[in-house]
Amino acid sequence: MNYEESIEKLYNLTDEMIERVGGQLTDDVMDRLSLDEHCLLAYRYLRDEVMEGGWFQLIQNGFGPYILLGPLPMLMKKVWGLKYFGQYLFDVSREYKKNKEELERDKTDEEFMASYEQFETLNEMGDDFLDEWEEMVTPAIVMGYIERQKA
Numbered sequence: 001m002n003y004e005e006s007i008e009k010l011y012n013l014t015d016e017m018i019e020r021v022g023g024q025l026t027d028d029v030m031d032r033l034s035l036d037e038h039c040l041l042a043y044r045y046l047r048d049e050v051m052e053g054g055w056f057q058l059i060q061n062g063f064g065p066y067i068l069l070g071p072l073p074m075l076m077k078k079v080w081g082l083k084y085f086g087q088y089l090f091d092v093s094r095e096y097k098k099n100k101e102e103l104e105r106d107k108t109d110e111e112f113m114a115s116y117e118q119f120e121t122l123n124e125m126g127d128d129f130l131d132e133w134e135e136m137v138t139p140a141i142v143m144g145y146i147e148r149q150k151a
Contacts, residue, residue: 001142002139003135003139006138006139006142006143007138009146010040010141010142014044017041018041020032021033025066035071036145036149038070038071039071039075039076039080039141039145040145042070043072043137043141045058045067046058046063046067046072047134047138050126051130051134054123054126055092055095055122055129056116056122056123059096060103060104064103068092068097069096073089073093074086076089080141082137082140085133088133091125095121095125
């Protein structure tokens with residue numbers, strides 16, 4: 001599966017999951033998805049948000065706890081065999097935890113844009129995802145999900 005096909009498959013698979021939970025992940029619907037489905041859906045949200053506005057956008061849009069404090073980093077590293085990507089997520093999570101209150105605070109557009117300079121390490125980690133991880137990891141995660149469903 002090439003990169004473009006993996007993107008299409010990612011959206012096809014996760015669109016069905018989003019529909020199944022009524023369009024929103026709430027405590028009431030979390031158990032409607034398997035752990036593997038949560039991993040794939042979390043990756044889609046991660047990819048969409050970080051590609052659009054970096055880790056700052058992902059956090060401001062409320063995905064920080066689900067993606068960075070949930071099981072995704074550990075599962076990528078230990079279960080899905082993506083050791084280095086999992087470690088990257090742990091590193092991002094560490095930066096998020098250090099500044100969680102400030103990063104999650106409601107911000108004006110000006111304050112949001114200032115975050116890119118204020119939290120330079122996290123900004124660079126967003127660039128790392130775009131430059132080093134996204135094209136390699138997306139096909140691996142989609143294929144990993146498909147293979148895990150066959151098992």
